[in-house]
Amino acid sequence: xxxxxxxxxxxxxxxxxxxxxxxxxxxxxxxxxxxxxxxxxxxxxxxxxxxxxxxxxxxxxxxxxxxxxxxxxxxxxxxxxxxxxxxxxxxxxxxxxxxxxxxxxxxxxxxxxxxxxxxxxxxxxxxxxxxxxxxxxxxxxxxxxxxxxxxxxxxxxxxxxxxxxxxxxxxxxxxxxxxxxxxxxxxxxxxxxxxxxxxxxxxxxxxxxxxxxxxxxxxxxxxxxxxxxxxxxxxxxxxxxxxxxxxxxxxxxxxxxxxxxxxxxxxxxxxxxxxxxxxxxxxxxxxxxxxxxxxxxxxxxxxxxxxxxxxxxxxxxxxxxxxxxxxxxxxxxxxxxxxxxxxxxxxxxxxxxxxxxxxxxxxxxxxxxxxxxxxxxxxxxxxxxxxxxxxxxxxxxxxxxxxxxxxxxxxxxxxxxxxxxxxxxxxxxxxxxxxxxxxxxxxxxxxxxxxxxxxxxxxxxxxxxxxxxxxxxxxxxxxxxxxxxxxxxxxxxxxx
Amino acid sequence: xxxxxxxxxxxxxxxxxxxxxxxxxxxxxxxxxxxxxxxxxxxxxxxxxxxxxxxxxxxxxxxxxxxxxxxxxxxxxxxxxxxxxxxxxxxxxxxxxxxxxxxxxxxxxxxxxxxxxxxxxxxxxxxxxxxxxxxxxxxxxxxxxxxxxx
Numbered sequence: 353x354x355x356x357x358x359x360x361x362x363x364x365x366x367x368x369x370x371x372x373x374x375x376x377x378x379x380x381x382x383x384x385x386x387x388x389x390x391x392x393x394x395x396x397x398x399x400x401x402x403x404x405x406x407x408x409x410x411x412x413x414x415x416x417x418x419x420x421x422x423x424x425x426x427x428x429x430x431x432x433x434x435x436x437x438x439x440x441x442x443x444x445x446x447x448x449x450x451x452x453x454x455x456x457x458x459x460x461x462x463x464x465x466x467x468x469x470x471x472x473x474x475x476x477x478x479x480x481x482x483x484x485x486x487x488x489x490x491x492x493x494x495x496x497x498x499x500x501x502x503x504x505x506x507x508x509x510x511x512x513x514x515x516x517x518x519x520x521x522x523x524x525x526x527x528x529x530x531x532x533x534x535x536x537x538x539x540x541x542x543x544x545x546x547x548x549x550x551x552x553x554x555x556x557x558x559x560x561x562x563x564x565x566x567x568x569x570x571x572x573x574x575x576x577x578x579x580x581x582x583x584x585x586x587x588x589x590x591x592x593x594x595x596x597x598x599x600x601x602x603x604x605x606x607x608x609x610x611x612x613x614x615x616x617x618x619x620x621x622x623x624x625x626x627x628x629x630x631x632x633x634x635x636x637x638x639x640x641x642x643x644x645x646x647x648x649x650x651x652x653x654x655x656x657x658x659x660x661x662x663x664x665x666x667x668x669x670x671x672x673x674x675x676x677x678x679x680x681x682x683x684x685x686x687x688x689x690x691x692x693x694x695x696x697x698x699x700x701x702x703x704x705x706x707x708x709x710x711x712x713x714x715x716x717x718x719x720x721x722x723x724x725x726x727x728x729x730x731x732x733x734x735x736x737x738x739x740x741x742x743x744x745x746x747x748x749x750x751x752x753x754x755x756x757x758x759x760x761x762x763x764x765x766x767x768x769x770x771x772x773x774x775x776x777x778x779x780x781x782x783x784x785x786x787x788x789x790x791x792x793x794x795x796x797x798x799x800x801x802x803x804x805x806x807x808x809x810x811x812x813x814x815x816x817x818x819x820x821x822x823x824x825x826x827x828x829x830x831x832x833x834x835x836x837x838x839x840x841x842x843x844x845x846x847x848x
Numbered sequence: 849x850x851x852x853x854x855x856x857x858x859x860x861x862x863x864x865x866x867x868x869x870x871x872x873x874x875x876x877x878x879x880x881x882x883x884x885x886x887x888x889x890x891x892x893x894x895x896x897x898x899x900x901x902x903x904x905x906x907x908x909x910x911x912x913x914x915x916x917x918x919x920x921x922x923x924x925x926x927x928x929x930x931x932x933x934x935x936x937x938x939x940x941x942x943x944x945x946x947x948x949x950x951x952x953x954x955x956x957x958x959x960x961x962x963x964x965x966x967x968x969x970x971x972x973x974x975x976x977x978x979x980x981x982x983x984x985x986x987x988x989x990x991x992x993x994x995x996x997x998x
Contacts, residue, residue: 403989514853516902520860523895527867530892534885541874541889565933572960573918573926741970744956745977747933748949751940752981756991761941764994768933775926779917780856798888806882 355703356478359711368408369719372415372712376719379419380727384427384734385742390420392567394682395559396746398689399753406690406705410712413686417679418470418716421662422724425462425655426731430455438658441630445643445650452646459731460593461648463724465655468604470717473612473663478710484671485699493807494814497800498824500793503674505828506617508786509835517782524777525787528553529794536802548762553770555685556757558791560750561770562784563678568743569771570778600652603633611657615664629657662713670694670706674793678785681792683709850907857904864896928959944996946982950974 363369375397382388393416401409424439425446432447434440442462449458491499504522511518531542532552543549597604607629614625633653634643643650668674673695675681687694692702699706754767777784808814815821871889918926932955939948953974958965985991 399991400985400989403985403991514903514906516899516906519895520899520903523864523892523899526888526895527892530889534888536882537877537885539875539877539885541885542870568960569926569929569933570918572929573922575922575925575962740957740960740962741953741973741977743960744953744973745981747956748936748952748977748981751936752945752985752993755940755994756985759992761937761994764937764940768930768937771930771933780852782856794888802882802884802887 355707356711358704359707362407362708363411363711363715368411369715371408372411372716373719373723375412375415376419376716376723379416379421380423380426380720380723381734381737382416383420383423384731385737385739388742388746390417390423391679391682392564392746393420394679395556395564396749396753398556398559398682398685399749399756401686401689402756406692407708409686409690410683410705410709411715413683414709414712415716415719417683418662418713419720419723421659421679422463422466422470422717422720424658425466425651426459427735429458429462429651430732430735438626438661439654441626441654442651444630444654445645445647448644448646449648449651454646456728457592457596457648458651459728460590460725461596461651462655463721463728464593464597465604465652466659466724467717467721469608469611469656469659470662470720471714472608473615473660474666474710474713474717475663476612477663477666478707481667481671481706481710482699484667485696488672488696489700491696491820492818493800493803494818494821495824497797497804498815498821498828499672500674500797500800502824502828502831504786504790504793504797506831507789509831511783511786514781515832515835517780518786521777521782521784521786522790524773524782525790525792526794526797528558528787529791530798535795535799548758548760548766551758553791554754554757554763554766555688555792557754557763557767558770558788559682559685560753561767562774562788564750565747565767565771566774566778568747570775572743596648596652600649603637603649603652604656606636607633607653607657608660611660612664614657615661616667617664625661626654626658629653659717666709666713670698670709671696673698673796675789678788681788684792850910850913852913853903853907853910857900857902857907860896860900860903862900864893864900867893867896925959929956932956932959940994940996942997944998945993946978947996947998948994949978949981953977 363372375393379390379393382393383390394413397412397416401412404412421438424434425442428434428439428442429446429450432443432450434443446458446462449455508518508522509515511521527542529552532550533539534541540550610629610632611625614628630650630653633649634640637643637647637649639647639649665677665680669680669683673684673693675684684694687698692698692705750767751764754764755761757763774784777787804815805811816825867889871886871893874886874889876884876886917923932952936948936952936955939952950971951974954967954970957970957973958967982993986993
């Protein structure tokens with residue numbers, strides 16, 4: 353609790369509050385514009401964190417994240433186009449409400465639901481994480497290997513159409529992670545005599561290439577950049593939203609729990625939680641048949657759940673060092689830039705920073721709430737920003753980021769190579785999430801596996817005989833087998 | 849048969865085989881009590897091959913899929929945007945950030961524009977964006993920017 357208080361006092365300083373406020377505003381703007389997301393904003397500002405303190409870098413990154421996640425509902429409400437994958441289900445009822453002339457009410461529900469989801473989930477995360485980290489301290493390299501392996505496998509198995517493509521994505525990530533010097537013995541691999549490759553594939557170049565530039569260029573190629581105009585908002589008060597909240601309290605609690613749990617699981621972030629929570633809330637609602645025509649319950653369900661995923665995703669990131677999704681992977685990169693490594697020891701050795709992260713999320717949620725409540729009438733203006741200039745500047749910033757990361761122009765070339773790789777992967781329908789997770793966890797997987805083998809004379813046996821390790825391996829195997837069996841059953845039922 | 853996936857499967861197998869062959873050329877210490885640095889590239893190579901075979905088998909049992917990835921027009925746009933990015937990279941390497949960036953902003957905002965492009969506004973945005981980025985990164989945060997060869 354004392355740590356929490358210290359972090360709270362640290363962040364109250366304008367030195368941190370002002371950059372966080374700026375990042376929250378930019379995050380909301382990026383989240384609101386379809387095609388741009390808060391995680392893209394985080395990728396762009398990652399290079400800036402080289403030049404600032406660890407505390408400041410997290411204030412900025414988290415501000416961008418929370419603002420971006422929350423801002424996604426703006427275009428979902430006003431245009432019927434989700435600003436981010438986390439707001440897909442918000443469109444179902446928010447946009448019909450806009451068409452009925454209730455855009456202001458729909459936006460207010462989105463604002464309040466986002467705040468409830470984020471604030472409550474991070475408070476629970478702050479309470480739970482130390483216990484999980486303490487438990488994780490008793491684990492050895494065998495358990496860590498199995499845990500990382502399980503995380504990668506679960507993400508691969510989530511690929512809906514072809515599970516082999518999910519694993520192929522992971523193989524690409526694993527291959528990229530083996531480039532450069534190997535862990536433990538420093539042998540050169542896949543460097544082809546190029547000195548710039550001895551350090552491996554730079555994480556920032558990978559993030560900027562595979563996410564930021566590729567996304568912008570592909571959206572341009574697909575012609576998904578022009579937006580329709582939005583009318584001015586009608587007026588109204590907060591009282592109606594409070595009444596709405598009381599009427600939908602069951603939906604809010606259920607959606608919160610769903611979002612929190614889905615956020616905790618690797619690979620399943622806010623992009624999935626909003627859809628699951630919406631479906632659950634709809635089936636439980638008395639007026640479920642009316643959902644999709646402009647019912648406030650749909651917005652409560654979607655926006656509470658996608659923001660509740662934030663707290664859920666922080667727990668494995670801090671306690672185990674495992675990123676649940678792209679955003680937490682970016683936060684892990686932020687830690688790496690400052691020479692820190694998340695995991696059980698992080699909570700022990702850097703408890704002040706761990707609590708600072710929780711408090712940052714809480715502060716960012718409060719700032720997002722205030723910015724959105726006072727700026728709600730400006731939302732239509734965000735959607736009329738000249739996107740072509742924004743995209744051009746973002747691409748320039750990506751080049752700067754890649755250069756700053758290693759101080760070489762080669763890294764910018766590598767980033768462009770990774771853009772090409774991203775386009776090829778999209779063409780082949782190979783998902784990027786398993787690639788990213790395998791790339792980040794690859795060195796850990798390798799080093800834990802090799803340590804596990806060398807610590808005993810039993811070879812790979814301890815990986816199977818140690819109970820926790822065995823449990824993770826069983827989950828990993830089941831995560832592959834169960835979807836295959838289900839798929840076969842469905843195909844057989846269709847054939848009949 | 850799904851020809852696209854069949855080709856992807858073949859490509860995956862070939863990459864896997866190449867990775868496996870390459871792994872034999874990774875230098876290792878003579879006395880190792882653990883699998884060494886060749887193991888994980890080999891695992892990656894084997895996954896490539898297994899997934900490749902899986903994709904081929906699935907493709908053989910699937911009907912051909914219609915629908916293009918980006919279409920002719922989209923591919924052309926993608927090519928132009930990538931070309932501008934590569935030119936910008938070369939310009940950064942030779943001319944440096946301050947000279948190359950205004951032109952890059954103008955060129956990129958021109959190609960991303962879906963309406964009639966305002967060149968005067970483009971030039972203004974290009975210069976202001978360059979000045980702002982230079983001030984933030986180089987002056988405020990003391991971070992290096994490409995200086996160029998000139």
